[in-house]
Each structure stands twice: as C-alpha cells, then as structure tokens.
Amino acid sequence: MLFEALKTMHLFGVVLLVGNVTITAFWKVFADRTGHPAVIAFGQRLVTITDFVFTAGGIVLVYIGGVGAALVQGLHPFAPGWLLWGQILFLSSGAIWAAILVPAQIRMARAARAFADGGPIPDSYWRDNRRWLFWGVVACVPLFVAIAVMVFKPQ
Numbered sequence: 293m294l295f296e297a298l299k300t301m302h303l304f305g306v307v308l309l310v311g312n313v314t315i316t317a318f319w320k321v322f323a324d325r326t327g328h329p330a331v332i333a334f335g336q337r338l339v340t341i342t343d344f345v346f347t348a349g350g351i352v353l354v355y356i357g358g359v360g361a362a363l364v365q366g367l368h369p370f371a372p373g374w375l376l377w378g379q380i381l382f383l384s385s386g387a388i389w390a391a392i393l394v395p396a397q398i399r400m401a402r403a404a405r406a407f408a409d410g411g412p413i414p415d416s417y418w419r420d421n422r423r424w425l426f427w428g429v430v431a432c433v434p435l436f437v438a439i440a441v442m443v444f445k446p447q
Contacts, residue, residue, distance in 0.1 A: 298361040305353025310435055312346035317428050324421060333408035340401050347389075354382065374445040381438035388431040396424040 316339055323335030358378075362369045370376045403417040 295361055295364045298357045298364060300357070301353050302357030302361055305350045305355075305357055306439065307350075308346045309350025309354055310432075310439070312342055312350060313428065313432055313435070316342055317425060321425070329407040329410050329413055332413065333404035336397075336400050336404035339397060343397065351386070372445070373447060374441050377446075378438045378441045381434040381441065385431045385434040385438075388427055392427045393424055393431060396420040396427075400424065 320335050320339055323331050326332065359369045362375060367375065370379065400417055400420045403414055403420075407413050407417075
C-alpha cells in the first residue's frame with residue numbers, strides 16, 4: 293500500500309510538473325502575441341505564480357514519491373541504470389531551469405511590473421522572453437526522455 297501511495301505521489305508530481313511547464317509556455321506565447329502591455333504583464337505574473345505552485349510543487353512530489361517508491365521496493369535510488377538516468381535527466385532539466393529560466397523570469401517579471409499600466413515594453417523583456425522560450429523547450433526535452441526511461445526501464 294505504501295508503494296502505491298508513493299508511486300501515485302510521483303505520478304501526480306510528473307503531471308503537475310510537465311503539465312505546467314508545457315502549458316505555461318503555450319498560453320504565455322499567446323498573451324505576448326497580443327502586444328498589450330497589461331495582458332503581457334498579467335501573463336508574466338501568472339508564470340511566476342504557476343511556477344512557484346505547480347513546477348516547484350511537482351518537483352517535490354516527483355522526487356519524494358520516486359525515491360520513496362524505490363526505497364520501499366528495496367531498490368537503491370541510483371543503482372538500476374534506469375533510475376540513475378531518470379534522475380540525471382531530471383536534474384539536467386532542473387539545472388537549466390535554475391541557471392537560465394528563473395533568472396530570465398525574474399527579469400521579465402520586474403520589467404512587466406513597470407509596463408503593466410500600459411508603458412512601453414522594453415527590448416530587454418523581449419530578449420529575455422526569447423531566451424526563456426528557447427531554453428524552456430530545451431529544458432522540457434530531458435523531462436520527456438525521463439518519462440520514457442521510467443516507463444521502459446532500459447537496462
């Protein structure tokens with residue numbers, strides 16, 4: 293029963309994490325395409341909120357549920373190759389998120405607060421936005437590969 297609870301926690305975390313990182317980029321692109329500073333600023337504020345709640349929450353659930361499920365099953369969390377590679381992929385995505393995406397989001401959020409009332413959108417916002425989108429897609433790739441590794445468990 294404990295294994296099933298931990299596995300469910302792990303899967304719930306995957307849904308929160310991967311669902312949020314993919315859909316957030318999708319609706320942010322559409323908010324940005326309006327060209328309306330208030331809409332763009334609101335979208336940027338939601339990126340911050342949803343990342344804090346769903347991305348960070350998903351990361352915690354993925355890790356606690358996954359490591360807990362492995363330990364309950366008597367597996368060393370790093371011993372089977374598929375568990376090790378799943379974690380390497382998970383952490384590589386997290387490294388991109390921490391090193392590139394979060395700093396860009398912080399800069400965009402600050403800029404968005406300044407233009408939320410209809411002021412001009414600075415070029416720096418658009419540069420950070422392009423960087424955020426590009427590296428956001430790159431950071432999703434290891435997550436998708438990690439899902440496949442967890443499902444197929446290659447030796």
